[in-house]
Amino acid sequence: MNTTTISVLPAVAEALAAGQPVVALESTIISHGMPYPQNVEMATEVEAIVRANGATPATIAVLDGVCCVGLSPEQLERLGTEQGVFKATTRDLPWLVATRRTGATTVAATMRVAALAGIRVFATGGIGGVHRGAATTFDVSADLTELAVTPVAVVSAGIKSILDIRHTLERMETLGVPVVVNGSDDFPSFYSRTSGLPAPRRLDGPAELAAMLHATWNQLGMATGISIANPIPAADEIPADEIAAFIDEALRSLDEQGITGQDVTPFLLKRVVEGTGGRSLVANLALVRNNAATAAQIAVEYAKLLG
Numbered sequence: 001m002n003t004t005t006i007s008v009l010p011a012v013a014e015a016l017a018a019g020q021p022v023v024a025l026e027s028t029i030i031s032h033g034m035p036y037p038q039n040v041e042m043a044t045e046v047e048a049i050v051r052a053n054g055a056t057p058a059t060i061a062v063l064d065g066v067c068c069v070g071l072s073p074e075q076l077e078r079l080g081t082e083q084g085v086f087k088a089t090t091r092d093l094p095w096l097v098a099t100r101r102t103g104a105t106t107v108a109a110t111m112r113v114a115a116l117a118g119i120r121v122f123a124t125g126g127i128g129g130v131h132r133g134a135a136t137t138f139d140v141s142a143d144l145t146e147l148a149v150t151p152v153a154v155v156s157a158g159i160k161s162i163l164d165i166r167h168t169l170e171r172m173e174t175l176g177v178p179v180v181v182n183g184s185d186d187f188p189s190f191y192s193r194t195s196g197l198p199a200p201r202r203l204d205g206p207a208e209l210a211a212m213l214h215a216t217w218n219q220l221g222m223a224t225g226i227s228i229a230n231p232i233p234a235a236d237e238i239p240a241d242e243i244a245a246f247i248d249e250a251l252r253s254l255d256e257q258g259i260t261g262q263d264v265t266p267f268l269l270k271r272v273v274e275g276t277g278g279r280s281l282v283a284n285l286a287l288v289r290n291n292a293a294t295a296a297q298i299a300v301e302y303a304k305l306l307g
């Protein structure tokens with residue numbers, strides 16, 4: 001790998017070389033998923049939580065055409081404040097690298113770069129999925145197709161109900177992506193611990209989850225990603241029926257304003273934060289913290305199985 005294409009922060013490279021646990025973190029959530037300054041505070045705090053749980057954090061972004069694995073505080077600030085940072089999914093990586101541009105990576109692109117660097121565990125807030133109305137718009141996140149082909153375990157709080165959760169789960173089944181819920185029989189819907197849909201499979205705690213990572217890649221030789229849904233802590237949850245009205249309002253203004261393509265998810269996230277007067281942002285921050293801790297604990301247990 002040409003060093004001008006991918007740059008791994010020394011602390012991350014050392015941990016990887018020593019077989020120590022590393023957790024990847026995405027950057028679309030910083031540049032396009034939350035307002036400033038909460039986005040930069042969140043990114044900084046989440047790295048500290050990963051460390052406190054025994055792993056090394058590696059926030060991923062493309063900066064001036066270089067795929068960066070692990071960022072400095074200045075680089076995090078830049079992603080949280082700079083205008084014109086592209087939202088980068090997998091198909092955008094070659095263009096950003098070739099033109100030396102700057103992009104914040106989605107779950108899909110973060111998985112791809114994490115895998116290039118040898119990182120197997122990744123924490124985020126929510127993954128993308130099948131959008132409501134996808135039968136006519138064809139709008140299905142590349143996060144799902146990336147999960148099918150890239151061996152990284154993604155810890156999220158499930159899928160926001162701005163998406164079609166039932167059809168997202170169907171799609172992941174078709175793509176052969178293992179989906180497991182941590183500690184619950186219900187599939188969570190980001191702000192809520194439930195979605196009205198059952199967990200496809202359930203495991204309880206980091207050791208059991210790490211055993212499934214090991215089974216997937218090391219025992220069965222599968223090359224897929226793994227979707228780990230980690231329900232928001234009960235104290236932080238917004239019940240599904242309370243958030244539903246705000247999500248419906250966001251979807252209505254999406255239609256009215258004719259927003260399509262890559263702008264859909266950032267637009268909806270912003271509208272829900274505005275609609276709830278910031279309450280959804282508080283829940284969002286809480287679930288990201290929770291996912292970072294769980295992901296670090298899984299990475300620690302998985303490293304033991306490999307060591």
Ligand code: PSU
Nearest residue numbers: 028029033106107126128141142262265
């Ligand atoms: N869902 C959230 N918050 C987010 C995202 C999704 O609750 O910030 C971001 C993630 O980076 C995810 C991306 O990978 O949006 C999906 O975008 P799209 O639907 O355009 O694939």
Ligand code: MN
Nearest residue numbers: 139140141261
């Ligand atoms: Mn889309």
